Amino acid sequence: MGTAEIGQGAIILAFLAALVSAVVAGIGARTGSRRFISITRISVISIAVLYSLALATAVFAFLTRDYSLKIVSEHVDSSLPAAYALSALYADKGGSVLLWGWLISLFSALIASRKHEYDNSILPCMLCVLAAIQLFFLAMVTFVVNVFEKNPAPVAEGVGLNPLLQNVAMLIHPPMLYLSFAAVSVVFAIVIAALITHTPGAQWVRWVRRWALFGWCTLGLGNLIGMWWSYNELGWGGYWAWDPVENAGLMPWLLITAFVHSISVQRQRNHLQRWSLVLAILTFEFTLLIPFITHGGIESPLHGFYGSHFPPYILAVILVTLAGSLGLLYMRRKDFQKDERSFTLISREGASEVTNIILVLLTAVILFGTVLPRVVELFGGTQIAIDRSFFDRVAGPIMLLLVFFMGVCPLLGWAKTSWQSVRSNFVFSLLATLLVVVIILIVGGGKWYLISAAVCSFPVFTILLEWFRRAKARHQDRKENYLRASLAMLNSNRPRYGGFLVHIGIILITLGIIASSFYSAENMVSLDVGQSMKVGEYDLAYDELILKGSQTKVSAVATVSMSRQGRHIGNLYPENNYWFSYMDTFAEVAVRTTPAEDVFVSLVWTSFDQQNKSVTIRAMINPLVVWIWVGGGLLLIGGVVAFSHQERRDSQYKDR
Amino acid sequence: MRKRYFVGGGILAVAVGLLVYASLGSAVSYYLTVSELLDRGSELYGERVRVAGKVVDNSIEWDADTLKLDFVITEGGEDLLVVYEGARPSGLKEDSNVLVEGEYRSDNTFQASTIILKCPSKYEPQE
Numbered sequence: 001m002g003t004a005e006i007g008q009g010a011i012i013l014a015f016l017a018a019l020v021s022a023v024v025a026g027i028g029a030r031t032g033s034r035r036f037i038s039i040t041r042i043s044v045i046s047i048a049v050l051y052s053l054a055l056a057t058a059v060f061a062f063l064t065r066d067y068s069l070k071i072v073s074e075h076v077d078s079s080l081p082a083a084y085a086l087s088a089l090y091a092d093k094g095g096s097v098l099l100w101g102w103l104i105s106l107f108s109a110l111i112a113s114r115k116h117e118y119d120n121s122i123l124p125c126m127l128c129v130l131a132a133i134q135l136f137f138l139a140m141v142t143f144v145v146n147v148f149e150k151n152p153a154p155v156a157e158g159v160g161l162n163p164l165l166q167n168v169a170m171l172i173h174p175p176m177l178y179l180s181f182a183a184v185s186v187v188f189a190i191v192i193a194a195l196i197t198h199t200p201g202a203q204w205v206r207w208v209r210r211w212a213l214f215g216w217c218t219l220g221l222g223n224l225i226g227m228w229w230s231y232n233e234l235g236w237g238g239y240w241a242w243d244p245v246e247n248a249g250l251m252p253w254l255l256i257t258a259f260v261h262s263i264s265v266q267r268q269r270n271h272l273q274r275w276s277l278v279l280a281i282l283t284f285e286f287t288l289l290i291p292f293i294t295h296g297g298i299e300s301p302l303h304g305f306y307g308s309h310f311p312p313y314i315l316a317v318i319l320v321t322l323a324g325s326l327g328l329l330y331m332r333r334k335d336f337q338k339d340e341r342s343f344t345l346i347s348r349e350g351a352s353e354v355t356n357i358i359l360v361l362l363t364a365v366i367l368f369g370t371v372l373p374r375v376v377e378l379f380g381g382t383q384i385a386i387d388r389s390f391f392d393r394v395a396g397p398i399m400l401l402l403v404f405f406m407g408v409c410p411l412l413g414w415a416k417t418s419w420q421s422v423r424s425n426f427v428f429s430l431l432a433t434l435l436v437v438v439i440i441l442i443v444g445g446g447k448w449y450l451i452s453a454a455v456c457s458f459p460v461f462t463i464l465l466e467w468f469r470r471a472k473a474r475h476q477d478r479k480e481n482y483l484r485a486s487l488a489m490l491n492s493n494r495p496r497y498g499g500f501l502v503h504i505g506i507i508l509i510t511l512g513i514i515a516s517s518f519y520s521a522e523n524m525v526s527l528d529v530g531q532s533m534k535v536g537e538y539d540l541a542y543d544e545l546i547l548k549g550s551q552t553k554v555s556a557v558a559t560v561s562m563s564r565q566g567r568h569i570g571n572l573y574p575e576n577n578y579w580f581s582y583m584d585t586f587a588e589v590a591v592r593t594t595p596a597e598d599v600f601v602s603l604v605w606t607s608f609d610q611q612n613k614s615v616t617i618r619a620m621i622n623p624l625v626v627w628i629w630v631g632g633g634l635l636l637i638g639g640v641v642a643f644s645h646q647e648r649r650d651s652q653y654k655d656r
Numbered sequence: 657m658r659k660r661y662f663v664g665g666g667i668l669a670v671a672v673g674l675l676v677y678a679s680l681g682s683a684v685s686y687y688l689t690v691s692e693l694l695d696r697g698s699e700l701y702g703e704r705v706r707v708a709g710k711v712v713d714n715s716i717e718w719d720a721d722t723l724k725l726d727f728v729i730t731e732g733g734e735d736l737l738v739v740y741e742g743a744r745p746s747g748l749k750e751d752s753n754v755l756v757e758g759e760y761r762s763d764n765t766f767q768a769s770t771i772i773l774k775c776p777s778k779y780e781p782q783e
Contacts, residue, residue, distance in 0.1 A: 354664065357664075357665050358668065361668060365672060365675075368676065373687070382687075383686070384684050385687045385706045386685075387683050393675070526720045526721050585746040605743055616744075
């Protein structure tokens with residue numbers, strides 16, 4: 001029995017186990033029988049074991065370059081390093097689904113093995129939903145794309161992995177996204193189970209919180225790593241192009257961001273429950289939508305790996321689950337009537353609700369721009385394209401509004417805020433912001449610097465001020481020094497201060513995006529050895545070109561010496577590689593990063609001829625780009641801080 | 657109480673709707689094949705369009721010194737000369753499918769501002 005048979009067998013057994021789990025869990029949920037619940041738990045864990053076996057065989061086939069399997073021969077060759085051979089698994093459409101489904105099975109097994117965390121009434125129901133989701137994924141890897149399909153004839157050497165995917169970011173980016181999608185499935189399962197079993201909001205929100213935060217954090221980081229890859233690998237000098245595949249990753253993130261905020265209101269105030277439920281359902285549907293959107297994206301061959309036979313199935317599943325979930329929500333409408341409380345618009349609930357609405361509108365607009373060309377094509381016949389200026393113009397202002405709201409929220413209290421209580425903070429922050437604006441006016445900078453500085457510094461000041469005020473109170477009460485007081489404060493309310501850290505991260509990202517969008521400089525010229533070019537305030541001299549051959553490619557490495565105002569700063573070594581397997585060239589950019597700006601150099605053209613060393617170099621100065629990645633780091637830290645807060649089982653809700 | 661939210665949400669939605677409406681016009685371009693473009697001919701002069709076609713054999717001319725690139729794309733038996741200023745994109749080869757975005761000019765050439773390569777989703781090894 002070969003690898004293919006073992007893998008295929010494990011998948012089929014996992015499929016049967018998922019079928020059993022769904023049925024048994026259903027019976028367990030209906031009857032509440034402990035025996036059925038125990039059987040469900042065992043069978044859910046067995047799905048994960050079988051799934052792991054299937055994944056392990058696939059990984060083994062990749063590492064040993066077992067070219068008898070189609071998936072292996074199509075994505076790797078013998079010269080590929082082992083780490084990339086591993087990532088080649090999810091360069092394949094079937095491999096991606098396998099990985100995605102496997103993570104869902106792991107999370108389901110985790111839930112099944114921690115029975116004390118969830119009530120016996122909701123646990124079988126959750127496992128039933130999760131088993132149904134797994135059935136869908138297993139059906140895809142069994143019937144739609146067969147991961148373990150064999151090559152009809154022996155193959156001596158594989159095709160190899162697309163050079164653009166041979167980048168460290170591509171080892172992390174896809175698994176991060178699948179981790180988050182799997183967590184979103186769990187969120188969906190909890191929410192649906194809660195609706196079915198009439199579980200009160202105060203209870204399910206406790207179970208869902210960490211899964212949602214985990215999904216939010218991994219999706220955010222996954223997207224940022226994708227941006228980093230785009231910037232450092234694709235060589236066009238940007239990191240975001242409003243490409244359908246990027247939008248497909250952004251939309252569920254915006255929705256889950258809204259969800260995380262609305263459950264935080266719900267957790268504290270038991271409000272916004274229905275809204276949270278809708279968001280959870282929508283987020284889940286959007287994660288399923290991703291393969292539908294990325295399919296056939298001619299603009300993005302790298303993501304075009306979802307086969308043409310996927311979409312109809314997926315669209316049908318999305319529509320059915322969406323209709324079913326919303327129908328269920330409608331049937332349970334009477335559950336929510338009791339605990340609505342009133343609050344005014346100028347309160348934290350009010351501001352949260354407005355932020356939520358804005359996030360959903362933003363998602364809707366991005367969805368509109370992404371699918372409009374397809375819809376027009378489907379109904380009108382003519383083909384149209386929407387270029388990125390649409391997204392820039394629409395999403396830009398909405399995102400700035402969101403950043404502004406980050407500054408408003410910390411000022412407000414729950415339920416009702418009196419003007420007196422916010423006035424001093426508000427006035428102080430506003431004055432500080434004005435000061436920043438005045439400084440920029442004096443120092444000089446364009447109107448976009450001005451607008452962004454104003455919008456970004458206001459929330460920074462309100463957040464820092466709130467932090468300082470609390471730390472000061474602690475300092476006075478307990479005689480702790482400020483650092484200690486800050487840390488203790490952070491520890492005492494991790495969700496809140498984790499959120500503050502995330503907000504500062506988002507503001508840094510915003511600054512980086514605005515500065516690099518409006519103030520980058522670019523120049524592209526062809527140079528001979530000894531000639532130099534100017535970009536921004538920098539002089540770039542082309543000193544030397546070295547050609548190196550290897551088994552897989554010929555590399556041309558240019559030495560570019562950088563100087564600023566006559567002072568030499570350092571050398572950059574942009575490359576251009578000719579890959580034999582692709583019969584094509586791929587540039588590897590060289591970037592010098594400082595807190596103020598990146599010098600980005602790409603060797604876009606060379607003849608690969610020892611005699612003719614002339615090259616075409618594209619150079620850019622991209623201000624403040626590094627702050628996008630620093631902001632991403634804060635996102636992670638803030639996410640971990642908020643995640644580390646664990647609610648006790650018996651915790652009573654404030655104000656309840 | 658509820659009403660105020662619907663009004664507030666409604667105002668936001670209308671504002672966003674206006675923003676969409678204002679931004680959409682200039683961002684939409686026709687997406688045509690070479691033969692469709694030539695059929696409509698002069699009515700498209702000066703318009704922003706995207707055109708898809710296949711690069712004709714031996715038509716790629718690239719001057720590294722002036723960074724000028726031109727090539728002919730074909731589809732449905734008709735040819736279009738594409739003129740571009742900038743780096744030659746890697747992957748631009750004879751017979752490859754490309755998508756060019758830019759302006760159709762009155763001299764019946766196409767001034768491309770962006771060249772997008774339509775790669776086959778799966779790389780097939782040469783037999």
